[in-house]
Amino acid sequence: MRRSRNAKIIATLGPASSTPQAIEGLFIAGADVFRLNFSHGSHADHQERYNAIRALEKERGRPIGVLADLQGPKLRVGNFADGKIRLENGDAFRFDLSSELGTQERVSLPHPEVFxxxxxxxxxxxxxxxxxxRVEHHGSDFAEMRVLVGGDLSNHKGVNVPNVILPISPLTDKDKLDLDFAVDMGADWIALSFVQRPSDVLEARKLINRKVGNRVRLLSKLEKPSAIEHLAEIIDLSDAVMVARGDLGVECPAETVPILQKKIVKAGRCAGKPVVVATQMLDSMVHAPTPTRAEASDVATAVYDGADAVMLSGETAAGDYPIDAVTMMHRIIVQVEKDDHYRLITDASRSLPNATTRDAISAAARQVAHTLGAACIITYTASGSTTLRAARERPEQPIVSLTPNIEVARQMALVWGAHCVLGPEVRNVGEMLERAAKAVQKDGFAGPGDSIVITAGVPFGCSGTTNLLRVAEIDDTGEGV
Known part of the structure; x- marks a missing residue:
């Protein structure tokens, strides 16, 4: 099975999409990566869904990515004696550490790090x-507030502290348990929530590396203004980033979120790191069979911006039309990528290659493929590095990512344009060319007489050594090059 598009789709699994039949339906409709949201569900739930994904992968013969999304340090108020209260503009209100039930005048905020x-x-x-x-007076265990915008406040509602870096770890005790479980289970990507600073990414990276080395990749969710201030450093330390527009839209003025989205996507693409755009993309499809025109435009904008992947959350996890939501997202992406303006925008926004051998080879591969009208670009990769650099160039031709490593094949399922193929290790260039020719013909990317462009790193098996560019023509028999 090959997709007729470059941007990828991430589908969140949940009560509406937990059965093997539902998961297969989402995959057939267009899901490339499945998200397991550790804010909800038990470890047993996630293990069952993971097992279904891997069974589907084996049946379909296509690598499928699994993203484990950690909850992160959620700040919430305590309980109220009557369940909720009504606050009006100008009211005085108090937060404190007391465990007593909340009243009209106060409620517990059990987070001393906030105070x-x-x-x-x-x-x-x-x-x-x-x-x-707004804070009018505060101490180490309380804060006296003035209500600026009132409304109903009920049990366990979330609290955001915009423009303040909180002295808390991005990994709670629950997150650390979930991280260990997700890594042992076999997740390909770990999503780190509420990243505030580069040190947060380093902390998570150390925990992952201590357990499995670099087998699992780390995606940083950008949902705090402080993260945007350290954008370049966080991208550099991460394997991918997500524009998490839910909390980002709460903590930043709504009118700045589209601008931040474009800034993050551009920075990620320049660095050659995948960028995911998420949150409420087709939100009305939780309860309706079709999206609003604004939602369709929102998905299209993310694709025009150059996002590697777009994500569905409640639409597939708890919605009434999970398969329809994936189908609609697939159709929007396909339509955008057919638009002449999409290619013009993609080419115009291409960053200059860095002064490295791997970037020079990847840029040359795109140019050679364009000039020759090649059928596809093949990246032979042991670590994924060659595929990532090729994707950074956003070529017109499909990228066939050929790797002997199943973990890498699954990870690359998140990457723009990458069609992942698992194959045996090769010993020399001739063997690589032969395997590449067979792979692209099997999946319908090329046929006898077609030109193909191949990039790889020699010696084979060494990470980050992209240094080889070959042009080959599949012979008339289709048996070799």
Whole structure:
């Protein structure tokens, strides 16, 4: 099976999509990577879904990526005696560490690290930004607030502290347990939530490397303004990033989110790191069989921007039309990529290659493939590095990522344009060319008489050594080059 598009689709699994039949339906509709959201569900639930994905992968003969998304340090208020209260503009309100049930005047905020970071004038947002309060007086265990934007406040509603770097780890005790479980289970990507600074990424990286080395890749979710201030460093330390527009839209003015999305996508592409755009992309399809025109335009904009992947959350995890949502996202991507303006925008936004051998080879491969009208570009890769550099160039031709490593094949399922093929290790260039010719013909990328462009790193098996560019023509028999 080959996709007729370059941008990838990530589908979140949940109650609406947990059975093997549902997961297969999502895959056939267009899902390339499945997200397991550790904010919900038990380890047993996630293991069952993972097993179904791997059984489907074996049946279909196509590598499928699995993204384990950690919950992160969620800040929430405590419980109220009556379940909820109503706050009006101008009301005084207090947060403290007391475990007593909340009243009209106060509620527990069991996060001493928040009080430690507050200053007079700091704003707190509650319930996804629906309420806003400002600090008037504070101490190590309390904060006296003034309500700026009122509304209903009920048990366990979330708290955001925009423009403040909180002295907390991105990994809670729950996250560390979930991380160990996800890595042992076999997840290909770990998504790190609420990244504030580069050191957060390093902390997660150390935990992963200590357990499995570099077998699992790390995706940083950008949902805090402080992360944008350290964007280049966070991208450099991550294997991929996500524009997590939910909390980002709460903590940043709504009108700045589209601009930040373009900035993040451009920075990720320049660095050769995959970028995922997520949150409420087809949100109305949770309960409707078709999206709004604005949602269709939102998905299209992410594709025009150059995102590697777009993600569905509640639409596939808990919606009434999970397969329809994936089908619609697939159709939007295909339509955009057929548009002449898409290629013009993609070519115009291409960054100059870095002064490295691997970038020079990858840029040359794109140019050679364009000039010759080659059927495809083949990247033979042991680590994924060659495929990532080829994808950075956004060539017109499909990228066939040929690798002997199943983990790499699954990881590359997230990468723009990469069609992943698992194959045996090769010992020399001639063997590589022969295997490449067979792979592209089997999946319908090329046929007898077609030109193909191949990039690889020699000696084979050494990570990051892209240094070989070959042009070959499949012979008339289709048996070799």
């Amino acid at each position: 430690a970071a507050l200053t007079v004038g700091t704003d707190l947002l509650l319930d996804d930004g629906r309420l806003r309060m």
